[in-house]
Amino acid sequence: MKSVAIVGASGYTGRELQRLLQRHANISTSVLMSSRLEGSTDAGLLLEPLNPARFADVDGVFLCTPHGAASQLAKQAVSMGKPVVDLSADFRMRDAQAFAATYGQEHAAPELLNTAVYGLTEHKRSEVANAALVANPGCYPTSILLPLLPLQQHGLIDSDANLIADSKSGISGAGKQPSERSHFGNVHDNFLAYGIGTHRHGPEIAQELGTAIVFTPHLLPTFRGILSTIYVTPATGVDAAAMRNCLSEQYGNEPFVTVYQDGTPELHAVQQTNQCHIAVHESGPLVVITSAIDNLIKGASGQALQNMNLILGFDETEGLT
Amino acid sequence: MKSVAIVGASGYTGRELQRLLQRHANISTSVLMSSRLEGSTDAGLLLEPLNPARFADVDGVFLCTPHGAASQLAKQAVSMGKPVVDLSADFRMRDAQAFAATYGQEHAAPELLNTAVYGLTEHKRSEVANAALVANPGCYPTSILLPLLPLQQHGLIDSDANLIADSKSGISGAGKQPSERSHFGNVHDNFLAYGIGTHRHGPEIAQELGTAIVFTPHLLPTFRGILSTIYVTPATGVDAAAMRNCLSEQYGNEPFVTVYQDGTPELHAVQQTNQCHIAVHESGPLVVITSAIDNLIKGASGQALQNMNLILGFDETEGLT
């Protein structure tokens, strides 16, 4: 039995992690930290103030803090030899300048950027297993990269044409802090696009693809779930069936990725699971890919646990099925 | 005071029309017909069986029937000299073969197809005013054509590049008839794409644009409202500002189209109104246009009333503000 600390335990991803770990056969949560709810208890555990010295008492550290706050904590944990899965954005960009440009602040631990492994689990298993520090992917990027990476690697996409991802997310992606944005009166029965051309996940997706993408996020009147509708131009001679086959082969044995032979994914199919469901359809000259995940699980805490399982040597699916 | 008949008065668009006409200063509803609820009353009016002879007693006819059922009724009304606004799809395609290919049935009154005016009001005012038969546009096409037509007509769009419309609609677009699709348990907290590459509004949009479009409809967990996110490649030297200016000029004096100088439209801004709200943003090499309407009003009954107002010689906005 190994034990972990969760820093930022009172937010949505921190609580989701706690919930997942309650069913884990080999990992227990022994330290919860929260700057906001310090002193209260959560399922019997005291929420402690942020104190990196406590990392000494655990085998691994999950960072669920806002971006900017994770860098220093990660640095301390790594220096103590404790593996870190960081759910914030702090180590997702490989380049300190790209981080500064995207997040509007200097990186607080740029020397670690080369160490960090971008933890899109299905594509980085061996690196993650040996990582001291995993940058857990953003929720939108997870839903977009899982279908696109294999297609791109196999040359099925026309690399000269624009890639477009039109993504729709439930409100939990905006976090637990009350705001005008998350007020029921502004979400219920509503729908809108935001951050067109400027959302921070755009550069993250582009970095992993090695090519730009037009990315438009939208806010759904649901709590959980992301559905991305992705428009790709096939390479010469390629059609939807070829792309579907490519993805089916790539993910045929994956426990957490399902490629549809017919039909399209809906949020209901993936909510409360660590699954990514993918469908591929022809639409005139383009191929339209729909990809659905639970943003709090496969898009955050579930994938983080997949990664920690690999690091600590457990079955990757433990606690996630 | 003029009077109208509404055929298919018990469906969502029929009822919305009744509601709008209650506030109309110059048009009263004197005949309601419904094959489904025949014999019951609605706001004091008896729902009569379908009987074209009754068209003789009114000054205009709204057809709110399913597609296929409207053709014959329209034919009879036209032959009696009564102007028709048809909210079904029966006269939207200018070509009988295109209708048959799209709707899977022979057209029942092909001789009228040349007569029918496609009633996208802001672009067809004089034709509508003199029409014997108006084909009221589909809900998705209305949200997509209003922003795209002026840009295309002014040559601001690269005509070689693909046009993409990623549209999201509330469930009322699927009609009032109970079905697995409209069951609360399948809509609430859910989201999905449907009809990818095959939806019947695709050919309708393409016909009006004179060019193909990649169109993907989605189903939102809301009752009313459509938001279309449209991806266009600007012509050389054109940017988002130029497109925004073009739309602002085109629609500057329009009572029912609003072009945003900043911000993006949300469903809340247009629900229960006859408005179309449009925003234009840059996103890498593309321009992203978001366009929002109430599918039951600007996307159906409101636009139908705009058209009938023109035909009967009333102020176009009467009953709609």
Next chain:
Amino acid sequence: MKSVAIVGASGYTGRELQRLLQRHANISTSVLMSSRLEGSTDAGLLLEPLNPARFADVDGVFLCTPHGAASQLAKQAVSMGKPVVDLSADFRMRDAQAFAATYGQEHAAPELLNTAVYGLTEHKRSEVANAALVANPGCYPTSILLPLLPLQQHGLIDSDANLIADSKSGISGAGKQPSERSHFGNVHDNFLAYGIGTHRHGPEIAQELGTAIVFTPHLLPTFRGILSTIYVTPATGVDAAAMRNCLSEQYGNEPFVTVYQDGTPELHAVQQTNQCHIAVHESGPLVVITSAIDNLIKGASGQALQNMNLILGFDETEGLT
């Protein structure tokens, strides 16, 4: 044409009043005040800081501030001879001690408590018409008093038995300020009781009935609407039909109260209207009354406008149908 000021113009009730007044034939809004959004504009009008001197420029004043903040403003308006409709709770209790006990603060203008008229319009027409200061009823009390007052006045209720009101409200009753309570994640797909035995509207209802009531409010995952389910013990020889008849007679000519002969009211029937819909049913030894209103209209701004119409001498329904 008369003009009014709205103080607290940026909250839900202030905005709803603005919306209603836009359709009013005889009253225009000429002054908007907001301590929160001062300096911004709303539909073309500048939001001014709170400044009672400006009351000199209008014919009437609506106070949409939180409780506690309205007393002083009302005092100043009254002293300037300007009629006030106060939508806050400040003048609802006739007794300063009762106010202090219920709201946990001393009343700032106790000398006005005797002047204030409790503006349940259908029961206080002549007093309201002549009032210098109207205390607009709470939303829950409006839904409960409209059915109970006539039954009580006609002796149809067993006065020894307990009265129970089990009320359910949409989240807009909690106001526009973001809070944990109003976060979409806590309202959506949820339902709960709150303030059992302690809610501030309990003493208000009891004051108007002259007898205690067991009142339990609940929070619905909707934006607008209240449905109260009221349990009464009939007096000897009285049944549901007798109570229904009593209410039908009392409200037969009222434009804003509808008594059902069969069926039960739902929120959909009253949302976006100034209506109160009431049904009366037998259930074993008790009579169950269901009563539905839109909390922001009949439960707040609509009833406030009804009252101001009476004060300024206009048709009571102006702007409300």
Next chain:
Amino acid sequence: MKSVAIVGASGYTGRELQRLLQRHANISTSVLMSSRLEGSTDAGLLLEPLNPARFADVDGVFLCTPHGAASQLAKQAVSMGKPVVDLSADFRMRDAQAFAATYGQEHAAPELLNTAVYGLTEHKRSEVANAALVANPGCYPTSILLPLLPLQQHGLIDSDANLIADSKSGISGAGKQPSERSHFGNVHDNFLAYGIGTHRHGPEIAQELGTAIVFTPHLLPTFRGILSTIYVTPATGVDAAAMRNCLSEQYGNEPFVTVYQDGTPELHAVQQTNQCHIAVHESGPLVVITSAIDNLIKGASGQALQNMNLILGFDETEGLT
């Protein structure tokens, strides 16, 4: 490892049972029957036509059919020595006349009524463990009886006063069949009471309490969950604290009943669990009890599995935590 059949496998309760059994260590589902979706597959299992002969191949039978359809199936299973948990209403009334009066049809197997055990698990453990046939309680009755039975048995309730249960349920209680009632357009953003004084669960609750109850069900715009607000008159000298203590003692060691020392239950706390959460508050002369369950789990399939666990000799909580 034991195996069970589920008849009516395609409805909400049948599917919920399948889902629960997938996590069960000792019971597998080996036969699924469905008259509606016969021939399709569900999670790899073929949905078979209704064929009681197949009961020979399993160790226990769950009946998830509509009421009326279960009696004959139960009779056959019992005659084959196979224990039955019937989720329909067919064996809930102990008396054939009461069944006929409540359900409007003759009972098809009245000779079994005396055999059937009303499976409110926490109160019927030994009877259930030895039962040939368990009548699984209705969803509303479960939420109401769990708090009321101990209070009544300990004489804490004034037996001369009226009992009132004001219950609110998500739409899944109305079943999976599309209907006007369950159409998204009629549920979303709506709320209403129904079946006032006439709902079939009223007599069921009264039978188990041995005394009448005023029961009013309501329909919430949620999918899962029931919250019942129950009004009781305490016996002389009894207060809310005494009632809370009674329930805390009764249920202190129960895995699926939680009595709150402060706060009130919300649907979010019990959705997706087999829990019943109960709070007790004073409100003037009455005590108000709020009780929350997931109607599809503790109110149906979860409690059914609790009962089957007892019958087949497994830990009562297996598959339910």
